[in-house]
Amino acid sequence: MIQTRSRRAAQIASPPPRGTTSAAALPHVVVVGAGFAGLEVARGLRDAPIRLTVIDQHNYNLFQPLLYQVATAALSPADVAVPIRSLIRHQNAHVLLDDVVGVDRTARTVSTAAGKTIGYDYLVLATGCVYDYLGHDDWPTLAPAPKTIDDALAIRRRVLLAFERADATCDETERNALLTFVLVGAGPTGVEMAGALAELARATLVRDFRRIDPTSARILLVEAGPRILTSFPEKLGAYAHRTLQELGVEIATATKIEKIEDESVVAGGERIAARTVIWCAGVKAGPVAAWLGARPARHGKVPVEADLTVPGQPEIFVLGDAAAVKGPDGKDLPGLAAVAQQEGRYAARAITARVNGQKYVAPFSYRDKGTLATIGRSSAVADLPYLKLTGIVAWLFWGLVHIFLLIGFRNRAVVLLNWLWAWLTYGRGARLITGQIEKSTEHCPGVGR
């Protein structure tokens, strides 16, 4: 303790605390968003002669690819999130928990919800994406999407409560509605959620309930497109389709969601009584284009130059899901962690080069390392550059890659331990109903504090 304290004292004594009002001559890099892209920028600038400020609306970096496991009670939030401060603690960085609300390109400042104005020499906007509810303002409440930790916990609460209430009710119609789960969108998130939900019901909860049969839960995956996992090769999509069906998931392709209401959805002209609807459909960029006065590309993304900067604003980079970056095939690069990370590393290199007076920076190019999606216990699909894998081999590969990509020894060890335990026992360790509980209907048990 005493050692820690004196180390600290020395630290404080030598370099004066730096901030936006500091007169330091070093160029100031402001990174907005500490997701996959933003974190790589920050880390890549560790040894650059700059001052760094990282602004995020959360105090943690979230490992999105495993968030569906929080929503389905397999992992805890802290297993997939690491405080931003601790990730860049060895750098001369200032971390600010705040919401950016605008950019002034002339004055070169960003303004925040708390009323701060922060000047920049280089600005990196890596604000990610939000789920696109296609203009339906009431749908986010009716059908939460697994995007933030709070959303994932809300989904977990709704799913677990649905089983509890189905067990408590005496009304069969209501029980069926409670045991019907509709997932909208069969991309990787929808497929992974569907598989995890099916296993939660059929392998874990089946042992916990006596009055209801959790295996009778109806899990319905609705996709507007012609098949599931459209971003994967057809063969892998077909494999995933069969595997999900074997897990008991109903799949309706070429089916549009027309309405989402309190107790039902209308899909493909049919009304389905369902108390739990989970949104896994398309995403769109946040308000970055509006901040920059740019004309948004598809999905609200900001079109960028080959060096990931905004046309006419070489000091502003847009990265990750917020940016429309053309791949070699002329299509926008997909919204993958690998894309964001590579862009982040590139931007750090580009900023370092420019700060060091280098004029030309080679354009960004994406190295495709493949994509993965897990379908359930011992089953996944892997679309790798020279290899397509399915089944347990793909699943083990998926697991290894994700453990490796997780940040920090503790999270890796805890996730591995949870997975081993779940695999051996069919258990799911985080089956807790926490947070404010949505109102129950007449036939259901009310739940208070």
Added chain:
Amino acid sequence: MIQTRSRRAAQIASPPPRGTTSAAALPHVVVVGAGFAGLEVARGLRDAPIRLTVIDQHNYNLFQPLLYQVATAALSPADVAVPIRSLIRHQNAHVLLDDVVGVDRTARTVSTAAGKTIGYDYLVLATGCVYDYLGHDDWPTLAPAPKTIDDALAIRRRVLLAFERADATCDETERNALLTFVLVGAGPTGVEMAGALAELARATLVRDFRRIDPTSARILLVEAGPRILTSFPEKLGAYAHRTLQELGVEIATATKIEKIEDESVVAGGERIAARTVIWCAGVKAGPVAAWLGARPARHGKVPVEADLTVPGQPEIFVLGDAAAVKGPDGKDLPGLAAVAQQEGRYAARAITARVNGQKYVAPFSYRDKGTLATIGRSSAVADLPYLKLTGIVAWLFWGLVHIFLLIGFRNRAVVLLNWLWAWLTYGRGARLITGQIEKSTEHCPGVGR
């Protein structure tokens, strides 16, 4: 999967689902509250010729003694909670997630918030306690207490946000108020919280912040009584006092909290600007006495007979923190997990004996196995029947006992892993600010979704 499904089908086919409306001739035992006492009753009745219904307002059994570690970002909620259903899944038990709101002793029914009426032959009320805010209705919001998971997460959020906002503000007076933490009550909970908070600030957060010095955080433990840990021998209390002071905790004994306001407290006539106040003072029983029309003993507890039943109602047991049970010294037994568990096991034996036609049941007697409180890294006090321990020996003993008392292999392994990691790295793995964030003041960063 197919195997699981057929096993389930067989299970459903053989015994009809039992419920409160079932005509089964077996006596119906209703247990309200699945804490330490209630869970022991339920488990102790596994082989008894009865039907069992367990009602709880949460879907999990909470290991209260480690909840302060959730509040101080060392553990996740799922590490200290296990779903009730999975704990008694091998019994013929019905689990109901609901709030009991009343008891009709004549009709022998309990009524719930969801409008259910459930008949009983034996009723076990093990509803625990709530924090006693001494009649101040606004204090629970101003000064949350570490009692439920949601409370613990609210405390975690406030503590971590206070450091973030202190880092962001330019106003020194405000920064000092944000870095002042007042803990009310120096029983085991207050002492453990104070030690954990001091370590969070001085060993963990110290590495994360550059503009503020987390070691300058003022942690003030306020106790109305003449010394801390009054339930422990004076020598152990004095040791804890010294150890806390070494950790940098200020202790004010014989000091009453007079006011708690939005941004300050008044204690011992002095106003202290503090943005975070945590309530760790006395507890009281829930509304059990009112349900039973009984005249409450101290702290709202229900006085019970030597067999833990209510006078004149031999079919109603009251256990744990809800019951006033006299110890050999004539004083009420303390609110300890060990007391609740022993009472639970006793009640299960007593009910089994009575159901089996046995007339006489020996009275309950408590075997004191000692009490423990941890003060910080490598330091604790242990008041054992023939032994008083302090320091690292007590701390190791504390750790061993708590790992042993935790339920389930997964939770034991995860908690042990987190502790080892924290001990080796001074890290705390659950430093996440989640949930709805309290409004910020002008000088602080506003935080949204």
